[in-house]
Amino acid sequence: MSLRRVKKGNIPWIIKYRPRTIEEVANQEEAKKRFLAWFKQWLEGKKPSKRGALLYGPPGVGKTSLVEAVARQYRFELLELNASDYRSAEAIRRTVGVAARKKPLWGRGIIILLDEIDGIAPREDSGGLRALLEIIPESENPIVMTANDPWKDQIRPLHQVSELIPFKSLSLTQVIAILQRICDLEGLECEREALRYIAEVERGDVRAAINDLQAIAEGYGRVTLTLARLLVRGREKKYEIFQTLNQIFYADKAWKARMAISNSQEDYETVIAWLNDNIPRKYEDPRDAYRAFDALSRATIMLNRAKFGGNWSLLNYVFTLAGPGVAFARKYSQISRQRYSYPDRIKMLARLREVRETRERLAQKIAEGVLSSRRLVKSEILPFLFIIFREVEDPSMAARLALGYNLDMKEVEFLAGPRAREILQAIEKIKRARREPRKPSSSRPEVEEKEAEKKGARRATRKRGRAKGSSTTLDSFFS
Amino acid sequence: MGYMALSTSIYELLWVEKYRPKTLDEIINQEEVVSRLKKFVETKNMPHLLFAGPAGTGKTTAAHALAHDLYGENYRQYMLELNASDERGINVIREKVKEFARSRTPPEIPFKIVLLDEADNMTADAQQALRRLMELYSVNTRFILIANYPSKIIDPIQSRCAFFRFQPLKKEDVVARLKYIAENEGVDYDYEALETIYEISEGDMRKAINILQAAAAIGKVTVDAVYKVVGMAKPKEVRQMLQLALKGDFNAARNLMRKLMIEYGLSGEDLIKQVHRVVMSNDFKVPEEARVLIADYVGEIHFRLVEGSDDDIQLSAFLAWLSMIGQRLGVEE
Numbered sequence: 098m099s100l101r102r103v104k105k106g107n108i109p110w111i112i113k114y115r116p117r118t119i120e121e122v123a124n125q126e127e128a129k130k131r132f133l134a135w136f137k138q139w140l141e142g143k144k145p146s147k148r149g150a151l152l153y154g155p156p157g158v159g160k161t162s163l164v165e166a167v168a169r170q171y172r173f174e175l176l177e178l179n180a181s182d183y184r185s186a187e188a189i190r191r192t193v194g195v196a197a198r199k200k201p202l203w204g205r206g207i208i209i210l211l212d213e214i215d216g217i218a219p220r221e222d223s224g225g226l227r228a229l230l231e232i233i234p235e236s237e238n239p240i241v242m243t244a245n246d247p248w249k250d251q252i253r254p255l256h257q258v259s260e261l262i263p264f265k266s267l268s269l270t271q272v273i274a275i276l277q278r279i280c281d282l283e284g285l286e287c288e289r290e291a292l293r294y295i296a297e298v299e300r301g302d303v304r305a306a307i308n309d310l311q312a313i314a315e316g317y318g319r320v321t322l323t324l325a326r327l328l329v330r331g332r333e334k335k336y337e338i339f340q341t342l343n344q345i346f347y348a349d350k351a352w353k354a355r356m357a358i359s360n361s362q363e364d365y366e367t368v369i370a371w372l373n374d375n376i377p378r379k380y381e382d383p384r385d386a387y388r389a390f391d392a393l394s395r396a397t398i399m400l401n402r403a404k405f406g407g408n409w410s411l412l413n414y415v416f417t418l419a420g421p422g423v424a425f426a427r428k429y430s431q432i433s434r435q436r437y438s439y440p441d442r443i444k445m446l447a448r449l450r451e452v453r454e455t456r457e458r459l460a461q462k463i464a465e466g467v468l469s470s471r472r473l474v475k476s477e478i479l480p481f482l483f484i485i486f487r488e489v490e491d492p493s494m495a496a497r498l499a500l501g502y503n504l505d506m507k508e509v510e511f512l513a514g515p516r517a518r519e520i521l522q523a524i525e526k527i528k529r530a531r532r533e534p535r536k537p538s539s540s541r542p543e544v545e546e547k548e549a550e551k552k553g554a555r556r557a558t559r560k561r562g563r564a565k566g567s568s569t570t571l572d573s574f575f576s
Numbered sequence: 577m578g579y580m581a582l583s584t585s586i587y588e589l590l591w592v593e594k595y596r597p598k599t600l601d602e603i604i605n606q607e608e609v610v611s612r613l614k615k616f617v618e619t620k621n622m623p624h625l626l627f628a629g630p631a632g633t634g635k636t637t638a639a640h641a642l643a644h645d646l647y648g649e650n651y652r653q654y655m656l657e658l659n660a661s662d663e664r665g666i667n668v669i670r671e672k673v674k675e676f677a678r679s680r681t682p683p684e685i686p687f688k689i690v691l692l693d694e695a696d697n698m699t700a701d702a703q704q705a706l707r708r709l710m711e712l713y714s715v716n717t718r719f720i721l722i723a724n725y726p727s728k729i730i731d732p733i734q735s736r737c738a739f740f741r742f743q744p745l746k747k748e749d750v751v752a753r754l755k756y757i758a759e760n761e762g763v764d765y766d767y768e769a770l771e772t773i774y775e776i777s778e779g780d781m782r783k784a785i786n787i788l789q790a791a792a793a794i795g796k797v798t799v800d801a802v803y804k805v806v807g808m809a810k811p812k813e814v815r816q817m818l819q820l821a822l823k824g825d826f827n828a829a830r831n832l833m834r835k836l837m838i839e840y841g842l843s844g845e846d847l848i849k850q851v852h853r854v855v856m857s858n859d860f861k862v863p864e865e866a867r868v869l870i871a872d873y874v875g876e877i878h879f880r881l882v883e884g885s886d887d888d889i890q891l892s893a894f895l896a897w898l899s900m901i902g903q904r905l906g907v908e909e
Contacts, residue, residue: 401885471659527586
């Protein structure tokens with residue numbers, strides 16, 4: 098699972114869209130039937146022969162959700178414990194043991210849920226397991242456990258005291274359907290292919306897939322295949338990239354470093370992106386960092402020649418430069434145990450593209466007026482606009498220029514940076530003042546002023562007609 | 577008194593646009609050029625033209641003024657404006673010219689004008705193709721080519737054009753124009769400041785007027801204000817980035833590099849050009865001989881960027897190099 102970054106203050110979607118009722122637990126009909134059959138015996142006051150239930154299956158298919166939904170629906174109290182809570186025999190007796198003995202004569206029954214029971218360590222926690230094996234057969238309340246792999250040695254003894262209930266892994270189509278539903282509920286623009294990609298990478302793990310979806314959506318406002326490809330990395334894949342990086346950074350032979358990249362399951366451009374961000378973490382001495390970056394820089398030039406010159410045999414040198422070239426740049430640095438960081442650059446790309454589009458649009462608007470190329474506007478005129486929009490205390494000239502060139506919000510934000518709010522407010526103020534009848538004490542002759550305004554207005558109309566890409570013009574924004 | 581005193585229109589334009597001469601008569605310098613151009617207006621005929629000269633000397637303005645005087649207020653419908661550095665290749669230019677040549681001809685004047693700005697940014701091959709276009713459509717179109725460096729225009733084109741050289745503007749002309757604009761805008765100014773603007777802009781009228789407008793936005797246009805504006809036009813972050821790298825703080829330098837690219841939408845090439853400017857400027861403090869050393873590597877990185885390889889990696893390589901060099905130079909701060 099990859100991007101766990103969930104914005105503060107927002108509910109994680111895995112919680113927001115967690116099934117509330119038994120019906121909402123999707124695609125586990127068989128498991129539901131078996132679990133309910135076992136649970137109904139408790140409801141009817143007969144204790145089943147096996148007083149524990151072991152729900153097992155891949156992560157994120159609804160095991161815990163089902164238990165929670167059942168508890169909610171039948172108004173049972175849910176005592177939820179997970180691996181860290183039941184390590185020692187003593188802790189188990191204090192928590193599970195006590196709860197198991199409570200007799201629900203009146204009031205609500207209790208479901209004891211031991212999540213991730215296969216997280217119990219084989220040796221260290223063996224006392225805990227023994228305690229559990231004593232408690233379960235005597236329990237007055239249903240004890241439900243979940244596990245990914247029920248065949249692990251350390252939990253196998255539980256089979257004797259528990260009903261085994263398998264959960265299927267979800268099919269691709271089922272995961273896609275769940276993601277699609279969330280997109281619809283969130284009013285989110287999602288490419289079908291992106292959802293398929295996420296579902297494929299996460300292999301039936303709905304929880305991981307929803308986390309990925311949320312991370313992309315919150316970062317970029319929409320979910321496209323390109324973004325998904327860049328941002329979503331499956332469990333194994335993530336492990337693979339770390340392995341590739343280790344093989345490069347800790348190589349003792351050039352051929353090994355080279356093979357690390359040429360044989361990596363990751364495509365080489367991804368490996369290069371990770372190297373780019375992690376060289377400074379691994380090489381603290383600037384001399385080493387420089388040599389590594391220089392090799393990487395040459396690797397990308399070769400890559401470019403291979404791509405656009407169409408001669409793919411050049412790829413050989415890409416591997417050599419990016420693999421051994423980076424690996425043997427170490428001369429002065431200690432071996433660093435710093436963890437690898439996720440490439441920032443990849444996260445930046447979408448934002449960068451958007452800013453560049455705004456800059457291009459703005460340059461075009463101004464270029465038409467000042468009869469220059471966009472290139473010249475960018476190099477000779479934008480620097481002065483940045484001064485007027487960012488450095489000048491009085492926002493009025495900036496605001497009036499924004500009106501004169503009919504800039505949209507994005508363009509103003511681009512020019513004004515941190516001062517965008519202030520400039521936008523100034524624009525609004527000017528427009529408001531203009532709607533009110535003007536005092537006659539204006540020091541400029543009325544005619545000339547009208548003339549100037551007419552000119553400005555004419556320009557504004559012309560610009561609006563031409564500037565295709567811009568959606569909200571300031572006019573429509575403020576009126 | 578600030579700038580708002582007199583102008584009360586809610587719209588404002590860049591003064592380079594607002595005060596651009598519209599007709600040949602309004603162009604107050606380049607007398608020789610202007611008098612030759614006026615002849616074309618009188619005779620209603622002209623050859624292909626090549627305007628050459630430094631930035632901000634009025635080449636594009638003169639071309640528009642000429643078209644204005646030939647065709648009148650709505651001259652732009654008889655003129656195809658192209659910019660070599662914005663158009664995507666000669667094929668796009670060819671298509672546009674072809675379509676334009678077929679469009680309506682102006683009354684009284686037997687030709688339309690194709691204005692090709694920054695023509696010296698075209699490759700020699702593209703210029704050959706351009707030459708053929710000029711011949712093909714010479715019946716009813718005339719080309720005006722504009723270039724900073726006429727030597728970059730191939731001979732066969734030069735020989736087909738009447739050549740006009742634009743001189744850097746004279747001090748009195750620039751100062752007089754700045755004074756006119758300042759007074760018209762109700763800007764409070766020191767005369768000395770206008771002279772300073774001229775010296776800094778080196779006869780480039782566009783730059784001079786831009787400086788004036790930015791300085792006026794701040795308040796009274798004084799010598800200090802002018803220097804302040806000029807200083808601000810170079811983003812201080814670029815200098816900071818270089819200083820951080822030289823100090824050996826590669827990570828901080830790279831973060832700033834990424835911030836700059838995001839915030840200003842700069843490409844790797846944009847940024848490396850600014851780096852070169854800063855390296856060669858006096859307010860960047862390094863030993864003089866180090867400037868050449870650094871600029872040399874800046875050039876290498878620029879070359880790699882032109883080859884089209886990844887911006888972030890090339891600039892990272894540059895900053896890493898700078899961190900290493902900083903250690904060697906013993907730069908501290």
